[in-house]
Amino acid sequence: MRYVIHAYDYTDDQAMGRRLAVRPNHFDGARQLKADGHFVLGGALLDPDGKMIGSMMLLDFDTEDQLNDWLQNEVYISGKVWERIDIKPFKQADI
Structure with a gap:
C-alpha cells in the first residue's frame, strides 16, 4: 500500500533550527527507506x-x-519538527 504524507512544521521561532539540526538524520532515514524499497x-x-x-x-x-x-x-x-501530519492511502493512476 502506498501512502502520501503531508507533514507541516511547527511555526515557533525555534522550528527551523530544530529542522536543520535533525535534517541529516532524516535524510539517513529516507535513504534507508529507499534501500528497503519503501521510499518512492x-x-x-x-x-x-x-x-x-x-x-x-x-x-x-x-x-x-x-x-x-x-x-x-x-x-x-x-x-x-512536524507539528501536523496528514497520511492518506494513495493509488497511482494507471495511465
Whole structure:
C-alpha cells in the first residue's frame, strides 16, 4: 500500500533550527527507506517565498504496522519538527 504524507512544521521561532539540526538524520532515514524499497519520492513543502514549511513523502509499505513503525522512529516527529501530519492511502493512476 502506498501512502502520501503531508507533514507541516511547527511555526515557533525555534522550528527551523530544530529542522536543520535533525535534517541529516532524516535524510539517513529516507535513504534507508529507499534501500528497503519503501521510499518512492519526497521533498520539502515550501511557502511562496521558498521557505521550508513541511514535507511530502510518498511511501510504500506492505502493512499499516510498517507505516506505524516508521512513524515511531521518524526524527522529524521525535525532534518536534512536524507539528501536523496528514497520511492518506494513495493509488497511482494507471495511465
